Amino acid sequence: MIRTSTGSSPIPALATAGGWTMGKELVRYFRSFAVKLIAAFVIFSIVPVLLVQRFDAAEQEQGALLLHLAQEQGRLAGEALFPLLDTLTPRGTQRIDSTARRLAEGGLSIKVLFRPAVASGSFLLVASAPEDEGGQHGTMNRLLASGVLAPLEASCTGSQPLSLRLPGADGEVLTYLAPYPRPAGCWVVITAQPSGPLAERLLGRPYWRVPEIQAAALIYAVMALLVLSIFTDAWTNLRRFRAVARAVVAGENRGSFAEANRVPDLAEVAREFDTMVATLRRSEALIRQAAEENAHALKAPLAVIAQAIEPLRRDLPEDSAGLRRSVELISLSVDRLDALVSTARRIDETIASLVDCPRHRVDLSALLVALGKGFAHFAEERGLHLDLHIAHGLVVVGGAEQIEIIAENLIDNAFDFSPPGGTVTLEVRRSGPMAEMILSDQGPGIRDLDINQIFERSVSRRQDGAEHDGLGLWIVRRNAEAMGGRVWAANRPDGGLIVTVALPLAE
Known part of the structure; x- marks a missing residue:
């Protein structure tokens, strides 16, 4: 009879656990000072670009709107003058001049030109409001110099109004130029905006020259520098603390946390760190x-x-x-x-x-080769064989004395459990950022239920009946973990025990 399980699948639970772990890693990642500093720098760099783009678009829209309004104002002024341009008489000229003056009271500059049909190419200034310095002769000279009269011939021929956005005489901005052909000749009404705020906007005055924009940019720059300096100071100060901590772990006497500190707000924290280091060193001496x-x-x-x-x-x-x-x-x-x-x-x-474990660069390969030669003679005296497979050039971070104790305890333990004529193998290899020291024997191995307990203190699985303190493998694990490594054990498929010690390689 085949039984099927109706329980829930473990896959969703594993997926949930994996998602939770990934979420915790992301939260830890985004709490990093370096990540926040980079994010702040990117934000403070992107925001001005977006604002400049928006200001450019708004300036173009505003300029187009102002020009359209000015052109409409000029068109309305021309429409008001056109009924007076049917005949050219002295009285009609006075009416044109008075109407132009009245229309120019709102700040608009109006000029009325006439080209008689019998004198093609020559324009006469009929009215100008407000009055220009130099009279009609000076006004005509400035119009000729500005190049405004050049397209009038074609305009009169085609009877098409011109809307120009050109700087005119005396800094004026021409906003409307309309021909009005009549049998007696061609009339032209020119409107312009005088020098002033509107003219400056029409001429493309940069928005960054506006005082309000300049003040806002200055405040933004100061704020950005302030925020970035806070993150930078904190990040660089933590890196100084890390350098001092590494020196303390390595047993080097290179200053203190208080001397490495550059942020006044962290002075008390630095002093507490120095006190803690002094207390640990004093505790180590007292324990010994x-x-x-x-x-x-x-x-x-x-x-x-x-x-x-x-x-x-x-x-x-x-x-x-x-x-x-x-x-x-x-x-x-x-x-x-x-x-x-x-x-x-x-x-x-x-x-x-373990309180103050040294962290020096130790040539693990050379150290274990030297130890292996000594233990090889000891193995021969006990009727055993020690097989060495040690990769060259492996340098780890730790203490030479602690590594020697690890190797001696592992080899002694393997010798004690190996049968007469057995082989003990010591292999040292690179595994990613770690150096692995693997010791295997041909003894009875360990029951699976006890294999995780052999590294506990005062645990011994010897069968010879003698008294043993059970500290060898406990010391191995303590020393490995103190140097940033780890240790684990497994039974060999063909009998025996494999103990692996992983130690961090030097950078």
Whole structure:
């Protein structure tokens, strides 16, 4: 009978977990000072470009609208004058002049020209409002110099109005030029805007010359510099803190956090960091001192007890089995206490070394080659074989002493579990940003239920019946993690145990 599961699939749960992890990574990424600094720089760079584009478009729209309004104003002025242009008489000329003056009261400049039919190409100034300096002769000379009269011949012939956007005489802007052909000749009405705000806008006055725009740009620039300087100062100060922290971890004495700080608001934080570093170093020294003093204080009376037992053992009667048993138990207990004192000292020294673990560049390949040669002779004495496969040129960040302890504990552990004639293999290779130290033996291996517990303190799976402190693999894991690495174990398919230690490679 085949049973089918009706439970929910684990795929949605895995997808949800993966999405949650990715979301946390994105949140962590966007909280970075460097990301915020780049984002602020991009925003402050893009916003002015968008504003300039918008201002350009608005300026063009405004200019087109103002020109259209000015042209309409000129067209209406021309339409008001056209009924007076049917006949050219002295009285009609006065009426034209008075009407032009009245229309020019709103700031418009109006000029009325006439070209008689019998004198093709010559224009006469009939009216000009307001009056120009130099009279009619000066006005005609300025019109000729501006080039305005050049297209009038074609305009009169085609009877088409011209709407010009050209600077005229004396800085005026011509906004409308309309021909009015009659049997007696061709009339032309020219309207212009005098020099002033409207003329400046029609001539294309840059918006950045407007005081309000200049003030806003200055405020924006100051704000951008202020915000960017805040992020830059914080980011660079954190990088200085990182350099000091790396120096502290590496055991180098290169200044302090307070000396590296450049932001007054972080002065108190820097002082607290310096206090914390000093406290850690003081704690390391105190732990080492306490370990030595405690070991010395306990081993001295144990040695006295061990020496005092020997005369008792010699003087005991041969038929006193109970007394002999008691003396043996005392002797075994003294040895056990001596081992426990040594174990406690090793633990304290290991913990002290983790408080301020050195971070130097260590040639892992050369170090393990030298250690491997020494252990190879030791393996031959025990009837074992040590096989070395060490890649060259691998340099890690850590402490040489801590790495030696890792290798010695792993090799000793593999020798203890290997059968006579067995082979222990030490391989060192590169794996991405890490250097992996892999030690494998041909021993019994570890039950799967216990394989994650062998790196715990005081855990031993030896079958020889002897007392063991179970600190070797615990020290291996502590040292590896203190140097930024990790350690794990797995059973070999054909029997034995594989222990892998990964340490970060030097940059």
